[in-house]
Amino acid sequence: MTPAVHPDIAPLAFLLGTWAGDGTGVYPTIEPFAYREEIVISHVGKPFLAYRQRTWHATTGEPLHAEAGYYRAPTATAAELVIAQPSGIVEVDTGPIDGTAVSLRSQLVGRTPSAKQVDSVERNLVVDGDTLRYDLYMGAVGQPHQIHLKAILRRVEG
Numbered sequence: 807m808t809p810a811v812h813p814d815i816a817p818l819a820f821l822l823g824t825w826a827g828d829g830t831g832v833y834p835t836i837e838p839f840a841y842r843e844e845i846v847i848s849h850v851g852k853p854f855l856a857y858r859q860r861t862w863h864a865t866t867g868e869p870l871h872a873e874a875g876y877y878r879a880p881t882a883t884a885a886e887l888v889i890a891q892p893s894g895i896v897e898v899d900t901g902p903i904d905g906t907a908v909s910l911r912s913q914l915v916g917r918t919p920s921a922k923q924v925d926s927v928e929r930n931l932v933v934d935g936d937t938l939r940y941d942l943y944m945g946a947v948g949q950p951h952q953i954h955l956k957a958i959l960r961r962v963e964g
């Protein structure tokens with residue numbers, strides 16, 4: 807039986823589901839690219855949402871970035887996100903929940919010794935019915951904080 811969503815995470819319940827879609831990426835130091843993405847956001851009745859994400863190159867199908875983490879909502883209008891990335895990066899992000907939108911900004915970016923330099927990350931997500939749009943900005947590899955990703959996904963389950 808699926809448990810009820812814990813009331814403390816209800817402000818972020820609009821994120822629940824399996825999402826699939828397409829995105830594009832840019833940065834001054836790299837070639838622009840297009841990707842396919844799957845995001846799964848689930849819960850177990852406790853006051854957090856589990857988040858996992860996978861991406862593939864749009865034309866070659868080669869696996870690209872992936873990440874996993876947890877969302878929390880300490881108040882009805884505040885979100886917290888912890889994320890681990892296979893590139894040796896961890897993020898601690900916080901920011902406001904506004905209806906079915908959440909804007910997160912890194913409070914901390916941790917890097918393993920071999921990880922690329924990432925100093926700031928900003929994630930803005932908006933859900934409109936079964937459509938999720940996000941953009942991601944970062945300050946990395948000596949470049950000022952700017953756009954890296956933009957994507958649109960559809961809720962395909964949940």
Ligand code: HEM
Nearest residue numbers: 831835836839841861870871922923924927944946947955
């Ligand atoms: C949908 C998720 C993402 C995709 C598909 C993606 C894809 C890519 C690709 C294809 C590149 C260029 C080739 C490479 O260096 O591997 C790249 C570079 C990079 N990405 Fe992402 N990325 C994603 C998310 C992120 C996130 C969340 C961060 C940091 C928090 C990040 C940080 C970087 C950095 C630092 C570079 C290297 C730039 C350079 O070396 O000049 N990416 N990304």
